[in-house]
Amino acid sequence: MNFFISYVKSNIKWILSFLLCEGILFTLMVMNGNPWEEVCYAVFLGVFLLVLVFFADGIGRWKRYRKLLEMEYSVAFSLERMENPQDILEQEYQKLLSILFEEKLRQENGALEMQREMREYYAxxxxxxxxxxxxxxxxxxxxxxxxxxxxxxxxxxxxxxxxxxxxxxxxxxSETTDFVVAPVKLDEVIRSSVRKYARMFVHKKISLEYEGTSEVVLSDKKWLQFVTEQILSNAIKYTSKGKINISVKKEGTKHIFLVIADTGIGIREEDLPRICEKGYTGYNGHAHRRSTGIGLYLVNRIRKKLGHSLSVYSREGEGTKVVIGFVLADTEE
Structure with a gap:
């Protein structure tokens, strides 16, 4: 409907000009005393030719319009897919589009190169x-x-x-993130993370409950280590007294869940849906000097890339429980 209205508006001058000519022809034929049958036939023939011409032209423009819509939603957009211009005005518009497209590509490539250099510098x-x-x-x-x-x-x-x-x-x-999914002994990752934060456990006098596990999961050991360390770091950071419990629960024959629960200050209910947003610290984060709002954001991105599930349960003043879901590795092979 929008195309039809736009098409009529773009040709309104020609339509009005034709109707004016038809009106003049009708007036002259009546003044000359032509029979009404001839007058009506002449008017009908003119209108029929007008409709025929505009219908044929409209079909062509409709096809070009659909082509442009397909290009808009195409993932790999290219000006080479555009049809040849029908007149000099369309030709100039396509030249302008080509200039703008090349400038856009130049700026995008420049931005990508700058980002690459910044990543290399940070590394x-x-x-x-x-x-x-x-x-x-x-x-x-x-x-x-x-x-x-x-x-x-x-x-x-x-x-x-x-x-x-x-x-x-x-x-x-980075475009070449070094994820290597392979069988990983979950116990080694957990114990390594605990050893890293042993000084913090002793300093804050927080007790640890962990019985060990023999389960092997499909993951990337280095990135899984980072994930567990971040979750453990948050548990220690927001727990002033009490304990941290680490447990492993098996569900069926294919899935297993790592549960890290603390008795810390917890998370407000209204903050829970946003804890994995970049830079979001929430109420308790604002009150804590060392909160950056980046840790859980990275954890969430990493676990998505590794195909793990992540759930967080918490009540303010009672503590927080983080559950990570894994697929068990086939150790029989």
Whole structure:
């Protein structure tokens, strides 16, 4: 309907001109005393030819219109698919479109190149900054008796965590993210994450409950390690007293769930739907100095790429439970 209205409007001058000519012809034939049959026949013939011409032209324009609509929704848009211009005005419009399209491609390629260079720079910076961090850690450990530099070591640990988060973020944005899905021993990943945060468990006097597991899941060990560390980090960060429980629950013969539950401050109900949004910290995050709103965002992106499920249950003041679902690896092969 929109096409019909637009087509009539674009040809309204020709339609009015034809009707004017028909009116003049009708008047002259009547004044000359021509029989009414001849007058009506002449008018009908003129209208018929007008409808025939506009119908044929309209069909052609409709086909071109449909072609343009298909190109709009095409994934790989190219000006080469456009039909040849029918007049000089269309030719100039197509030239203009070609210039704009080439400029768009140039800007897109420039932006992609800039992003690539920035990712490479961040990756290089992270690798370089790890060396002085490791050296500083050794210096602090050798500076005095055990426990004397504990606060400094904790702050250095946080710096190291943020640096690793930057590297993971840069890798996720890369076009060649190194995901390698293979059988992974879940127990090794969990224990490695727990050892990494052992200092924080001791400092905050939080007890850990974990009985171990022999299950093997399909995942990427390095990225799964990052996911468990982020969830464990949040559990420790928002738990001032009590315990953290890590358990593994099997469902059927194909699926298994890793459950990390804490007795921390919990999450407000209105914040739960948005906790995986980039930069979103929620009410408790605003109250906590170290909240960035990036950890769970990265966790959610990684688990989607790995094909894992993620569920978060929480009540403010009672604690939070995070459940990650895996597909079990076929260990018989």
């Amino acid at each position: 290089m910076w992270v690798h370089q900054i790890k060396t002085p961090i490791s050296a500083l850690k050794l210096l602090l450990q050798e500076k005095g008796p055990v426990g004397e530099m504990e606060e400094e070591l904790r702050e250095l640990f946080f710096i190291e965590q943020y640096v690793e988060m930057v590297l993971s973020y840069a890798r996720l944005e």
